[in-house]
Amino acid sequence: MESLEFSRRTRSGDLNDLGDRTFDVLVIGGGINGSGVANALAQIGISTVLVEASDFASGTSSASSKLIHGGLRYLQQGRIREVRNLIKERDYLRRNTQIVKDIEFHILITPKSWRKWEIRLGLVIYNLLGHRITFPVFHRNRGEYPSIVKGYFSYLDAMTDDARLVISNICSAHNHGAVCLNYVRLTAVERNQRGFTAKISDSLTGKEYVVHARMVVNCTGPWAAEVMKLTGTGNRPGIRLSKGIHLVLPAGMFPFKNAIAFRSPLDGRQLFIIPRGEVVHVGTTDNFVDSPEDRDVSQEEVTYLIESTSAIFGKIDRSSIITTFSGIRPLVSESSDPGKATREFSVLQDNGIIHVLGGKLTDYRIASRKVAGMVARNLGISKDLEGLPVIDYGRPATDDPVQYDLDHECAITVDDIVRRREGSSIYSLDAGASMKKEAEIHLARGGAENKG
Ligand SMILES: Cc1cc2nc3c(=O)[nH]c(=O)nc-3n(C[C@H](O)[C@H](O)[C@H](O)COP(=O)(O)OP(=O)(O)OC[C@H]3O[C@@H](n4cnc5c(N)ncnc54)[C@H](O)[C@@H]3O)c2cc1C
Numbered sequence: 001m002e003s004l005e006f007s008r009r010t011r012s013g014d015l016n017d018l019g020d021r022t023f024d025v026l027v028i029g030g031g032i033n034g035s036g037v038a039n040a041l042a043q044i045g046i047s048t049v050l051v052e053a054s055d056f057a058s059g060t061s062s063a064s065s066k067l068i069h070g071g072l073r074y075l076q077q078g079r080i081r082e083v084r085n086l087i088k089e090r091d092y093l094r095r096n097t098q099i100v101k102d103i104e105f106h107i108l109i110t111p112k113s114w115r116k117w118e119i120r121l122g123l124v125i126y127n128l129l130g131h132r133i134t135f136p137v138f139h140r141n142r143g144e145y146p147s148i149v150k151g152y153f154s155y156l157d158a159m160t161d162d163a164r165l166v167i168s169n170i171c172s173a174h175n176h177g178a179v180c181l182n183y184v185r186l187t188a189v190e191r192n193q194r195g196f197t198a199k200i201s202d203s204l205t206g207k208e209y210v211v212h213a214r215m216v217v218n219c220t221g222p223w224a225a226e227v228m229k230l231t232g233t234g235n236r237p238g239i240r241l242s243k244g245i246h247l248v249l250p251a252g253m254f255p256f257k258n259a260i261a262f263r264s265p266l267d268g269r270q271l272f273i274i275p276r277g278e279v280v281h282v283g284t285t286d287n288f289v290d291s292p293e294d295r296d297v298s299q300e301e302v303t304y305l306i307e308s309t310s311a312i313f314g315k316i317d318r319s320s321i322i323t324t325f326s327g328i329r330p331l332v333s334e335s336s337d338p339g340k341a342t343r344e345f346s347v348l349q350d351n352g353i354i355h356v357l358g359g360k361l362t363d364y365r366i367a368s369r370k371v372a373g374m375v376a377r378n379l380g381i382s383k384d385l386e387g388l389p390v391i392d393y394g395r396p397a398t399d400d401p402v403q404y405d406l407d408h409e410c411a412i413t414v415d416d417i418v419r420r421r422e423g424s425s426i427y428s429l430d431a432g433a434s435m436k437k438e439a440e441i442h443l444a445r446g447g448a449e450n451k452g
Contacts, residue, residue, distance in 0.1 A: 034219035063327025246283035
């Protein structure tokens with residue numbers, strides 16, 4: 001589909017027109033789940049407005065490990081059905097989108113790692129669930145890795161750019177007529193005879209608006225419990241929050257084309273080194289926190305990743321760290337060990353409001369379909385949801401990507417461009433410094449006409 005204008009200007013117009021309309025659905029939150037739900041609803045002709053308190057993908061959905069995967073390690077906990085569903089989604093996204101690519105993983109066997117038979121068994125099941133009939137071969141280390149590594153097993157999974165996956169779903173929803181508003185926070189919701197009246201606030205201007213919608217869907221990830229309180233729903237399932245951080249290091253320090261999975265010699269946790277062009281991402285940690293705002297990267301977390309990686313690959317100097325990023329997992333679990341908590345999403349409906357809790361990047365389409373089905377039933381509409389949502393948006397090649405971000409992907413700030421539209425702050429050696437300058441020039445140039 002051709003790129004429609006989707007900019008600060010159209011955003012302003014959309015905000016001003018809100019009062020004249022009653023939408024079928026108000027979606028709260030513009031991460032992977034909110035964008036997928038809005039895209040699915042728009043694709044079946046349900047009028048939808050989505051509000052995102054900050055930029056699209058500014059929550060957990062730009063801070064993940066960016067893997068589209070079945071979760072090989074979940075097999076250790078017997079979570080076969082979960083893995084099978086995730087693999088099915090991985091394979092759909094690999095085949096049908098431009099932004100999900102295959103990546104080969106090497107699982108390193110070291111003195112404190114998993115045993116070979118465990119890996120072999122896991123990979124046989126994992127590959128079978130993905131309809132791949134291959135016998136996992138142990139490759140002896142012939143100098144590719146430091147001598148502490150005895151060898152490795154190889155398998156295929158997939159990876160993406162998480163923020164771009166969200167932006168693509170948002171732009172696709174916009175193309176299908178959904179109103180998608182970044183920097184707009186839900187502040188109150190009231191139920192009335194015709195549905196809901198919600199108060200929202202535009203953080204760019206401080207203005208307040210009212211939205212009328214027949215139904216509300218809460219897709220606020222780690223903020224879900226807070227929004228449940230706003231809507232009068234108790235924090236019924238145990239929603240736990242777990243922080244995960246990543247280090248961004250120069251790719252030259254790990255000259256492998258493949259990704260690496262290894263066990264931290266410090267505590268046995270599985271860690272990844274994932275090549276991302278000029279850099280690699282090393283992660284991740286998994287520690288309970290109390291609030292979705294607890295995103296600061298602590299020295300202890302950095303030390304843990306540096307020491308775990310150094311124990312295998314030789315001393316890594318802290319000064320090599322280009323940058324870090326961190327995100328909060330929303331987990332629906334009572335488990336006292338975040339590593340063992342299920343990553344499956346759950347959807348519940350209370351007093352006309354649908355809440356999407358937990359989940360992964362990988363299974364956002366399953367969650368989106370489930371919600372779209374519930375909405376359609378509530379509105380008394382019969383729709384075929386098979387295969388939805390699709391990403392009906394492709395970014396054309398352009399000489400001026402920053403201007404494109406402003407005109408067609410509703411970027412508002414420098415960070416929207418550098419971090420979430422171009423990704424250069426976490427995928428480049430200069431942490432996005434040159435892209436930042438370019439973005440600043442564009443924003444200064446377009447200042448007058450871009451003002452909402
Ligand atoms: C370290 C880490 C690594 C991960 N790695 C992977 C991986 O490799 N593969 C995978 O499949 N999954 C992975 N995940 C899980 C996945 O990233 C998350 O489950 C997913 O991104 C959650 O998306 P979401 O849309 O539910 O939440 P979010 O992306 O957090 O979106 C919620 C949005 O709601 C907005 N919001 C909050 N309150 C309001 C309000 N009042 N009004 C309007 N908007 C509001 C927020 O600003 C936010 O943008 C990882 C998670 C973490 C933390």
